[in-house]
Amino acid sequence: MTYPCLVWPEKQHLFYPNLKEYIFCVLEKYFQGRNILYHGDNLVLLTWLLKNKQKVDLIYIDPPFATNSIFYLKRSIGDASYNKKKELINFPCYDDVWKTGINSYLNMLYSRLILMHKILSETGSIYVHVDYRVSAYVRILLDEIFGRDNFINEIIWFYKTGGVPEKIGFSKKHDVIFFYTKNRNKAYWSPQKEKSYLKHRYGFSNIDIKKDSKGEYTLVYCRDVFDIPALRGNHPERVEYATQKPEELLERLILASSKKGDIVADFFCGSGTALVVAEKLGRRWIGCDKGVWPIHVCRKRLLQRVKKPNFQIVKITKQEQQNSLKPTIFDLQVSVKKEHRFNIIGNYFKITILKNSKKYCFCLEDFFPLKEDESFSKKLKINKWSDWIDFWAIDVEGRDEFVPTWFSFRTRFNRNIELKSPYLKIKKKVVKIKVISFCGTEYTQFIKMK
Secondary structure, eight states, X not given: OOOOOOOOTTTTOOOOOOGGGEEEEEEEEETTOOEEEEESOHHHHHHHHHHTTOOEEEEEEOOOOOOOEEEEEEEEOTTOOTTOGGGEEEEEEEEEOOTTTXXXXXXXXXXXXXXXXXXXXXXXXXXXXXXXXXXXXXXXXXXXXXXXXXXEEEEEEEOSSSOOOSSSSOOOOEEEEEEEESOTTTOOOOOOEEEEEOSOSTTOOSSOOEEETTEEEEEEEOOSEEEOXXXXXXXXXXXXXXXXXOHHHXXXXXXXHOOTTOEEEETTOTTOHHHHHHHHTTOEEEEEESOHHHXXXXXXXXXXXXXXXXXXXXXXXXXXXXXXXXXXXXXOXXXXXXXXXXXXXXXXEEEEEEEETTEEEEEEEEEXXXXXXXXXXXXSOOOSGXXXXXXXXXXXXXXXXXXXXXXXXXXXXXXXXXXXXXXXXXXXXXXXXXXXXXXXXXXXXXXXXX
């Protein structure tokens, strides 16, 4: 039996990148770097994974919804609390605007779904998270690529926030998550259960009835309607990202369709919910996003919410842009064997180094932003230089990649940042220091310890 397919003008002119034009450069590594967060075009990554015959066991994606909107983040400056509305500014995060409307959106998603199908293992599954704007189109694409027989569920994620109608219609209070497998006869599946609260006891026999603060309930197999609250502004999980999804949602999907040690991939990782949950549940993971800010949010979230983060950040860039990844190197002109305190003024920041026996303490004393960052200062209320600092780290390992020995950063609920490191033992003669500004720009410099 044949089924209808979606047709649009650009469908037959799919573009796939030439991998010879790109390089993959490791920027940072935490612990062994078992999991990988890629900063770059996911189409390049998917093409590379396919060429290198790498498979993944579970894919969850939350791609753009074709909203024709630019998404902004409400960010707090420096030590100011998020409760102080006057201190908040709208910071551009990512855009969901398509030049030729739905046609260019479909072209983007179609080419990527084809590659996702090819790298998915025979026991693998994919969850595609969309909403009413594109759900009808995406369902037909998935039927074409994964096969109608491999459709499992149209999951409804129901929530109570947002979605108030303007003039006519019911409030829009749900998203859609399409669940497909590579091969439904081989797909891994671990049924999950949820609480079903009872309004009365009569009529129930030979079942285990439990009780909690909400009342009496039984455990039943999960429905395809997920009643999971969306994250409000004061929720402990909440980070600086507009379209963040709750960990409970991803936990249910990952537990159902993967086992420990499996590889979970999110190629539109955004705030990193899938990555954080995968790491907590003992899965390996691959994340990718092209935006500077999503990568920085993921970095901080993984370091904050995972006890022993084990990942690396890899930049996907074109060959001709390779030199832009190299940090500035400047020498320390004072012998560290004799002096106990000395200052370094580099291109981007001023550092004071304190010596105690064979260990060194690094104090961030001042910061000199680049012009592109400084242009924001007219819009921002920068009261002191430290307001620029959102994250900074020190690497004394001396490896090729940046391996943070110590780091400090601001979070949504903890606005303080330590500007003085503990005393650290230097293993090599080169110390690397990285600062990430309020705007997400990375500043990395080396200190040669003589």
